[in-house]
Amino acid sequence: MYRSLRVAVIGDRDPAFPPHPATDDALRHAAAYLGVEVDVRWLATEPLESDLNGVRAADVLWCAPGSPYRSLLGALTALRYGREQGVPALGTCGGCQHMIIEYARNVLGYEDAQHAEYDPYASSLFVSELTCSLAGKTMPVTLVPGSRAATLYGRTETEEEYYCNFGLDPRRQDLLHEGGFLVTGVDGDGEARVLEIPGHPYYVATLFVPQARSRPETPHPLVVGLLRAAL
Numbered sequence: 001m002y003r004s005l006r007v008a009v010i011g012d013r014d015p016a017f018p019p020h021p022a023t024d025d026a027l028r029h030a031a032a033y034l035g036v037e038v039d040v041r042w043l044a045t046e047p048l049e050s051d052l053n054g055v056r057a058a059d060v061l062w063c064a065p066g067s068p069y070r071s072l073l074g075a076l077t078a079l080r081y082g083r084e085q086g087v088p089a090l091g092t093c094g095g096c097q098h099m100i101i102e103y104a105r106n107v108l109g110y111e112d113a114q115h116a117e118y119d120p121y122a123s124s125l126f127v128s129e130l131t132c133s134l135a136g137k138t139m140p141v142t143l144v145p146g147s148r149a150a151t152l153y154g155r156t157e158t159e160e161e162y163y164c165n166f167g168l169d170p171r172r173q174d175l176l177h178e179g180g181f182l183v184t185g186v187d188g189d190g191e192a193r194v195l196e197i198p199g200h201p202y203y204v205a206t207l208f209v210p211q212a213r214s215r216p217e218t219p220h221p222l223v224v225g226l227l228r229a230a231l
Contacts, residue, residue: 004037005230008054010078010095011064013042019065019093019163019209026214027062030223036231048074055081059230060088063095065163065209068117076102088202088229090222093164096195096205097127100168103181117166126176128169134162134207141193141208147184148204149194152221160193160208167207168192181205202229 007027013020024040031038042064043054049071055061061082069075079102082089091099097115104113104126114122116129138161143150150156168176168183173192177183185194185206197203204222214220 004039005031005059005227006057007038007040007060007062008058008078009040009042009062009064010045010048010055010075011042011066012044012070013064014066017066019211022209022211022214023062023064023092026211026220026223027227029214029216029219030227032216033219033224034227034231036227038227043078045069045071045074045078048078052078052081055087058087060226061090062226063089063091063098065093065095067094067097067115067166069094069098072098072101072115072118076105080106083197083200083203086201088226089204090202090226091205092209092211093162093207094166096207097164097166097168099195099203099205100126100176100181103176103179104172107181108175108179115166125169126172127166130165130167133165134167135165137162139187139208141185141187143194144182144184147182147194148196148198148202148225149184149222152225154221160206160210161212162208163212164207168195202226 104110112124113126115127143156183192195205210220
C-alpha cells in the first residue's frame with residue numbers, strides 16, 4: 001500500500017471560491033481516514049494543452065469546480081488521459097460537466113460537443129444552462145442500487161450541496177447513458193446528478209460538490225472511494 005498518494009487537481013485555483021479550499025480539505029479528511037498521506041497539486045488548465053507531466057505523475061485526478069476554465073482544451077486533454085489510462089478520477093460540479101464533454105467528443109464521436117458556458121449557441125450542446133440554478137442549494141439525490149456511488153454511500157438516498165448553474169442537457173442524457181457513461185444518480189425530476197463508467201478503476205462525475213460536506217470526523221465516501229481506488 002502507498003504511504004503517499006499524488007493527487008493532481010485539474011482547475012484554475014481561486015482560494016476565495018469556497019469549493020476550492022474545500023477540495024483540499026476533503027482530500028486530507030479522506031487520507032487521514034485511510035491512514036495515508038496526500039501530495040495535492042493544482043494544475044492550471046492552460047499548460048495542460050501541451051504538458052501532461054503533472055497528470056502522468058499523479059495517482060489520482062480530481063477535476064475541480066470553477067468553470068469556465070481558462071482552457072477548455074487543457075481540461076479535456078487531462079481528463080481523456082485519466083479515462084483512457086485508468087487513473088482514478090473524480091469530477092465535481094464544473095469537473096463533472098467537462099467529463100461529459102470529453103466523453104461525448106472522444107467516445108461518442110460528437111467532435112463538436114460543447115458546453116453552454118463557453119458557447120451557448122453551439123449546435124451540439126451536451127452541457128446546458130439549468131432551468132433553475134442549483135447554486136447554494138442542498139438537494140436530494142437518488143442513487144441506482146448496485147452502482148459504485150450507492151455502494152460507497154451505503155444507501156440509495158442522500159442530500160448534497162451544489163454550486164452550479166449548468167448540467168447535462170436532458171436531451172442528451174439517454175445518449176450518454178446508453179453510450180457507457182452511466183447515469184447512476186438523479187434528482188427528483190430524473191435528471192443526471194451522478195455518472196460513472198463501469199469497468200474503470202474509478203471514474204465518477206457529480207454535479208454536486210461532495211467536498212462541501214466532508215468533515216474530519218466524517219470524510220465524504222466518494223472521496224474516500226477515490227483514494228482507496230488508487231491504493
